[in-house]
Amino acid sequence: MPKTVLIVHAHPEPRSLTRTLVEVTKTSLLASGHRVIESDLYGMNWKAVFDSDDFLKREDESRLSFIRESGSAYANATQTPDIQEEQAKLLQADAVVFQFPLWWFGFPAIMKGWIDRVFAYGLAYGYKGAGNQYRYGDGGFSGKRALLSVTVGGPREDYGARGINGSLEQILFPITHGSMFFSGMEVLPTFAVYSAGQITDATVDLAERGLKERLKGLFTDTPIPFRHQNGGEYPDRHQLATDIAPEHYGILAHLTDPEGFL
C-alpha cells in the first residue's frame, strides 16, 4: 500500500553526499509507489532559532516560558505559518527520513531548530496536555516511523563498539530515543555513510545501494527495540523497574536488546 514519506534534510550544497542521498531516497520511494514530501531546510531558509517571534499571541507578555507559550500557540492555532506547515507535513507522513551530515556528533543547528520549533507542547511532548502520560512509544507521532540517514566524516572504526568517538547509536540516542521515540515514532537503526570526506565514485555507489536496500525495509524492518513507557517496564513512568535488565545503567537499559547499541 502506498505511503507518504517526509524527507527532512539539511545540506546547502546540491552536489554534497547528503543531497545525493536525498535524491536516492526520493527516486527510490517514488519508484516504490510512495508519495514523497520534502523539507529542504537550507533551501527553505528555515528559521533555526526558537524565540518569542514564534508565538503570535502570548499567554504572558511579561515573561517568556517556551513550554507555556508553545502549548498555548499549538492549542489556539496561533503558531507561525512555517511551524504549522511543518507539523501538517509531519502529520500526513507515515514515515520521516532525516538526512544530514553529522556535525559535532549531532544535528546541524538548522535541523535541531526544526525539532525545537516544530515539536510543540501538546503535540510532540505534553501530548493532549497530559504531562508525561504519552511518551516513549506513545504520543502525537505514534504510528509513524523514523529513519536517520547520516554522513559522517570519520571512519567507521571510530564509531564502533570500542571506537574512540563512542558508538554511533549511543551518540544518536538523544535524537532517536529522546526526540523521535519520545514523541511516538518507531525508529529504525541508523543508516550511516562513514569517511564521507574521502568518498570516491565507488564508495558513493556503495552508499547509494546501501540506502536503497534500507529504504525497501522502511515499513517492514524491525525498529530499534526501545522500551515503551507504557508497556509495564516503567511502573511509575520515571524509572525502569528494578527487575528489568538489572545489569544495565543509562542508555543500554532502555533497549530490550542492546546488541545494536554496543
Next chain:
Amino acid sequence: MPKTVLIVHAHPEPRSLTRTLVEVTKTSLLASGHRVIESDLYGMNWKAVFDSDDFLKREDESRLSFIRESGSAYANATQTPDIQEEQAKLLQADAVVFQFPLWWFGFPAIMKGWIDRVFAYGLAYGYKGAGNQYRYGDGGFSGKRALLSVTVGGPREDYGARGINGSLEQILFPITHGSMFFSGMEVLPTFAVYSAGQITDATVDLAERGLKERLKGLFTDTPIPFRHQNGGEYPDRHQLATDIAPEHYGILAHLTDPEGFL
C-alpha cells in the same frame, strides 16, 4: 590567580532560570577576582546556521565543502567577524561555562550553531591541519576547562542511572566528550537543575547555592575522567586497546572511572 572565564548562554528571557543562573555565575566569578566575558547568544542575535555566507573567500566556488572552506577561512583569516570574535573570546578564556535549557536532550539550536560555526577546522578539529592527531584531550582548546550548567524540565529521577530518559551525563556525551573534550578542554561534571518548570523561590535558592559551590571548584575540581587519545590507550587513534576496560562498550569505555556516568 585571577582567570578569564567566558560564559556562553542561550535563553532570551531575562527572568528565566537560565538567565538567573547566568547572573549568579557572573557575580560569583567577579567576586572571586576573575575576569568575565560573555556571549549572550539571543541578545547578540547570533546567526545559528552555518552556511556559505560564513566563508568570505571560497576555495571552491563550485562545490561547498564545509571542512575545506572552514579550514581555509580559518588559516587565511577570511572568516566572518562574528566567528573571529567568538574564537578570540574562547582563546582568551581559561574556562568556558555553557548555560542553557536542555531542549530535546541537547543544546538549543542557537548554541549548537555557535559550536558549528566557531569550532573551525584547524582550531577545534583538524588542529594544525594534522588530521586526527590532536583530539580528545589535545587540540586548540587544551589547557581550558568547560562546565555545562543546564536547566532541565523533567525531574531528577527521569535522568538517573535507571531513569527513563537515560542518564544525563550519557545524554550529554556528544557535547562534553564529542565537542569540548574533543577540542582539548577538560570538562567538569555537569551542573543540572531539574524540574525547572515547577521551580519555587526555595528551589531557586537551592540551585543558586549549588551553582556557587560548583563555581568555587571551576579550576580545581576533578574533571570527567575521559581517556586522552594520546595517553596510550588508543594505540591507533581509532579504537581503545583490547586490554583496556574489556567489559565496556560505547560511552562507558571512554572513561577511566564510569561511576558518574551510570
